[in-house]
Amino acid sequence: MEVLRQTMLWAILHQQTERKSSNKKMRNTIIALLILLSVNSYGQTKYQKGIYLNYEEIIQNKPSANYNVELEKRTEGEIKMNGGNDYQLNSLDKSTNRGELKKVVEAYSDGENLYLNCTKLEISKWYAKVISAKKYFVFSGSFPNKYKEYGLEIDKLPFMFGGLGGGLSAMKLAMLRFPYIMEKSNKKITLVSEKNITEILTNDKELLDKYNQDPEKNKMETILKYLAEWNEKQ
Secondary structure (H helix, E strand, C coil), rough: CCHHHHHHHHHHHHHHHHHCCCCCHHHHHHHHHHHHHHHHHHHHHCCCEEEEECHHHHHHCCEEEECCCCEECCCHHHHHHHCCCCEEECCCCCCCCHHHHCCCCCCCECCEEEEEEEECCCCCCCEEEEECCCCCEEEECCCCHHHHHCCCCCHHHHCCCCCCCCCCCCCHHHHCCCCEEEEEECCCCEEECCHHHHHHHCCCCCHHHHCCCCCCCCCCHHHHHHHHHCCCCC
């Protein structure tokens, strides 16, 4: 649908430029269409469907494997019992090893979204959906394996993101989600919270002011939303 719409836009441009009209209104229309085409082409950038076996394939947007798999959104009950991130890949035939899908594959795209294998990133297991992928990959993920390297303290987790309420059981910990940004050029991962998001947004005063005025600014989902908006401007 997107490709068809863009083709139609270019057809309109071609017809109008062929007329070589000096009409100011015509020129303004052409400029507006070019901007619309540029914005929508950028916003609709997609990763090719398939299995990415290493990080370089992700950067080049060239999956090298096309295993017969299905993407499954994991249930809350399953996550509470077994931990891990929100999505998993299931093999649809015996030729694909479950262990490979879980530990070896770098990422998967269904043609619409990219899903990073968090086992490879040492952020628990299974896959997290990327919500923005310009200079950084922006995603929400589970509690990291090496949480101390991210400056996290177990006893302070209940007070993050505006307060989680109650004690922190193993099941509640399994359900916690944290905003992450991973720089595409070097795979450096930063866990973002209300403590460091203002530092990240500091060069975008308008966005920073908007964030600071948001009544739900400390919520994980809100932080993730502003990170995605910030990333799209990089």
